[in-house]
Amino acid sequence: MKKSTIALGAIAAAVAIGYTTYNSMFSTEAVAVDESVLATKLSEYANAESFITAEQLKALMDSEEDVVVIGALNPLRPDSPIAGSHTMWRGDYSAQSDAYEFGGMRNTTEEMEALLGHVGATPDSTIVVYAAGSHHDAARIFWQVQNLGHEDVRYLDGGLNAWIGAGYATGNANPPVKATSYVAPNPSAQEETLATLDMVLNAQQDSDWVIIDTRGDDEFNGTTTVSGAYGPGKIPTSVHINWTQTVNGDTTLKTAQELKDLYGDLIEGKNVIAYCQSGVRSAHTALVLKEVLGAENVYNYDGSWIEYSHEHYEQNNQDVKVSNGNS
Missing domain, CATH: 3.40.250.10 (Rhodanese-like domain)
Incomplete structure (x- = not known):
């Protein structure tokens, strides 16, 4: 996995303005959502299986199911990740700097395979993606994983905000896992x-x-x-x-x-x-x-x-x- 260097900026910013002030200004806001209302709403979506609530995710993580939770979290923000999840940011799933004359492009299938293998995922894993505040970054990872032909990828509705609002544990992210040799089930899926x-x-x-x-x-x-x-x-x-x-x-x-x-x-x-x-x-x-x-x-x-x-x-x-x- 590529290492992000912009986290140093977060440290410098925190030192400059004081950690308490920095944390209160930029950390994720907890939101309280009605779980039953949320679950009913998701059940009415065309592909309801592509979404998950915080309560449903907590139950899944507590089970013995093969689940890998990935947070797209900006290291410049003092967000405390979902406990037990793996975190990454755009530099990790974007193209190498010399691959294009411009930035912002997705990385290769091989790089995505290595990234998912690093967090212990297999083609049979349930992969849940989440973000904080603005959740479009979770959708970006969702899209890139789905492009591999991965069958079970889900978007956490409300993301880290709803998870914190539900009172679930944060911190202790990026746990050590046994790396896998992830192979994309159907990389041609991106053509669709x-x-x-x-x-x-x-x-x-x-x-x-x-x-x-x-x-x-x-x-x-x-x-x-x-x-x-x-x-x-x-x-x-x-x-x-x-x-x-x-x-x-x-x-x-x-x-x-x-x-x-x-x-x-x-x-x-x-x-x-x-x-x-x-x-x-x-x-x-x-x-x-x-x-x-x-x-x-x-x-x-x-x-x-x-x-x-x-x-x-x-x-x-x-x-x-x-x-x-x-x-």
């Missing part, structure tokens, strides 16, 4: 979920496709360029639905009916490509469309705005047009 630049360009000319921009208003309007991108703007013909519209104030997912009201007419009978800055927020939208609403032919554009803006602004690719950007 991965959007490429060529697909995005073709989709702009095809009424059977819809492109959803899941970023914030300023990014979509071209008034902000997030670090890593090469210029402002949006993909032409894309429709803006910020990924945050899919979650409640307590960070849990909205109901199937609410999400159908949000997306139903737009995606009805369409092939869908979701994108954001680097395929993280859009992975969350793809999860919602596929696993909650049961939509088919939903693709996450891994390169997203970073790759697209690189082609337009750096490569001067005449086929790659930009709206709301610089001429």
Whole structure:
């Protein structure tokens, strides 16, 4: 597993402003959720087996089942992980720095196999992913594990927030485990979920496709360029639905009916490509469309705005047009 170096920044920040202040400012907020309401909501999702509640996860971890829990936790934040889980961050499951001319891309199948083997997973394991606060990073790992053809991967609704709110133990993460030689059951599964630049360009000319921009208003309007991108703007013909519209104030997912009201007419009978800055927020939208609403032919554009803006602004690719950007 690649080692993250940005944790040093967290230490420096904590020293600079005082650990107590730092912890209170940035640690995960506990949220109290009604377990029965949550379980009922998840049961109404198209693929209910792709989701799990904190109570259900606690019972699973207490059983003798083969379960591997992975937290996508930013080491800059003083989050205390779910006890017994394994933690990783974007640098661990992203491409090597020299693999592309730009950042934010997923790592290779072989690297994912090594990553899962390191935490003791097998193709038969139940893999549960979670994050803190904004849970799109859990959805990103969900997408990458699912791309391996792994059958049983689940998203913890409410993530670490709901786990803490339920009063369950945190800390003592990354326990020593016996490494495995994980082999992806079906790595070609990514062909059914991965959007490429060529697909995005073709989709702009095809009424059977819809492109959803899941970023914030300023990014979509071209008034902000997030670090890593090469210029402002949006993909032409894309429709803006910020990924945050899919979650409640307590960070849990909205109901199937609410999400159908949000997306139903737009995606009805369409092939869908979701994108954001680097395929993280859009992975969350793809999860919602596929696993909650049961939509088919939903693709996450891994390169997203970073790759697209690189082609337009750096490569001067005449086929790659930009709206709301610089001429």
